[in-house]
Every structure is written in C-alpha cells, then in structure tokens.
Amino acid sequence: xxxxxxxxxxxxxxxxxxxxxxxxxxxxxxxxxxxxxxxxxxxxxxxxxxxxxxxxxxxxxxxxxxxxxxxxxxxxxxxxxxxxxxxxxxxxxxxxxxxxxxxxxxxxxxxxxxx
Amino acid sequence: xxxxxxxxxxxxxxxxxxxxxxxxxxxxxxxxxxxxxxxxxxxxxxxxxxxxxxxxxxxxxxxxxxxxxxxxxxxxxxxxxxxxxxxxxxxxxxxxxxxxxxxxxxxxxxxxx
Numbered sequence: 693x694x695x696x697x698x699x700x701x702x703x704x705x706x707x708x709x710x711x712x713x714x715x716x717x718x719x720x721x722x723x724x725x726x727x728x729x730x731x732x733x734x735x736x737x738x739x740x741x742x743x744x745x746x747x748x749x750x751x752x753x754x755x756x757x758x759x760x761x762x763x764x765x766x767x768x769x770x771x772x773x774x775x776x777x778x779x780x781x782x783x784x785x786x787x788x789x790x791x792x793x794x795x796x797x798x799x800x801x802x803x804x805x806x807x
Numbered sequence: 808x809x810x811x812x813x814x815x816x817x818x819x820x821x822x823x824x825x826x827x828x829x830x831x832x833x834x835x836x837x838x839x840x841x842x843x844x845x846x847x848x849x850x851x852x853x854x855x856x857x858x859x860x861x862x863x864x865x866x867x868x869x870x871x872x873x874x875x876x877x878x879x880x881x882x883x884x885x886x887x888x889x890x891x892x893x894x895x896x897x898x899x900x901x902x903x904x905x906x907x908x909x910x911x912x913x914x915x916x917x918x919x920x
Binding site (some may be wrong): 696 | 909
C-alpha cells in the first residue's frame with residue numbers, strides 16, 4: 693500500500709502570494725493532520741481533520757486554512773505569504789479521529805521557500 | 808501547555824556504541840508517546856509508540872522506556888551503525904479533545920564509522 697503522499701515536493705513563492713499544498717492519506721485513513729516544521733525545530737500542529745470536519749486548530753493566523761475532501765485527501769492553503777512561512781509542511785494520517793490507539797503516519801513533506 | 812524537551816540537541820558517537828536519547832515533558836497526563844526518525848529534508852518515520860499504560864516498547868535494536876510520573880522517556884539504540892545517523896524526535900499526545908502531537912526539537916545523531 694502507498695504511504696501518505698504530498699504534493700508538490702518543493703515550492704518557491706514570493707511574499708504576498710498564495711499557496712496550496714496537497715495531501716493524500718493512507719487508504720482507509722480518515723484523519724489528516726497538518727504540521728509546520730521550521731528548520732532546527734520540531735513540527736508544530738496546524739490543523740486536524742476527521743471525516744471532513746475540522747477537529748483541531750493550532751496557534752496559527754487566519755491566513756492558514758485547510759479542508760478535507762470526501763475521499764479524505766486534504767489541502768492546506770496559506771494566503772499573503774510571509775518570509776516566516778518558509779518551512780517543511782508535513783501531513784500525517786491515522787485511521788481514527790485522534791490516533792489514540794495507533795501510530796500517525798507522516799508524508800515526505802512539502803518544502804516551501806518564500807522569497 | 809505541553810512542553811517537550813530533548814537533550815542533548817546533538818550527539819556524535821563511534822560505530823558500535825550504544826545511544827541514549829532523552830525526552831522530557833511537562834504535563835504527565837499524556838495518552839501516548841512516539842519516537843520518530845527524520846533524515847535531512849525528509850518526513851518523519853515512526854519508530855516506536857508507547858501507550859501511557861506501558862513502561863517500554865522494543866523493536867529490534869531500539870528500546871523506548873516511559874516514566875509518565877516523572878515526565879520522561881528514553882530511547883536506547885544498541886550497537887549503533889552509520890545508518891542510524893539522523894534526527895530523532897519524540898512527541899506526546901494528550902487525551903480528550905486535544906488532537907495534536909506536541910514535539911520536541913529533536914536530537915541529531917551522528918554515528919562515525
């Protein structure tokens with residue numbers, strides 16, 4: 693089975709632009725979470741979706757938004773990009789709502805560079 | 808707010824030596840703790856998951872212990888190899904209406920051949 697996939701792998705944008713990142717969870721997984729990892733730091737939680745509903749939101753500005761589709765894939769949108777948005781964006785999927793009973797599986801990430 | 812700390816930030820050992828990586832967390836009311844491996848510029852690979860009711864988990868050369876009352880976990884890697892060189896991250900999950908993993912900043916390990 694394929695693991696979590698993310699696209700694109702790398703992206704370069706300029707300040708003020710908009711970006712859309714995509715994630716496909718492992719087949720059968722209904723929960724998708726997004727994390728931002730700035731160089732040298734651990735990932736920071738952005739959003740979690742389960743069955744197309746937002747279940748959790750981290751401490752990120754409203755420029756960040758996300759959604760989950762009927763096939764459980766997900767998009768992360770960031771508007772009005774800032775230099776500080778440059779990071780590795782990670783998507784994780786799990787079978788159940790909270791991942792309490794099992795591992796969360798991470799994708800390879802999308803590397804975003806804002807110039 | 809859950810804070811997760813990993814010490815040391817970096818570690819360099821000769822091949823064959825055992826590795827000991829530490830993780831501490833401030834809120835002992837966790838549901839589980841996971842250890843991940845991250846290669847440079849790559850995503851996270853889950854190594855071990857320990858439920859709060861467990862004391863340790865083992866997989867091959869890896870062993871992770873959990874002391875919830877003291878807010879500590881330790882990852883042991885036996886007989887290190889150059890292929891073990893990577894950043895190791897620990898993350899905790901709190902119960903009830905808290906769906907996020909809280910990560911430490913990681914320990915970067917270099918195993919010298």
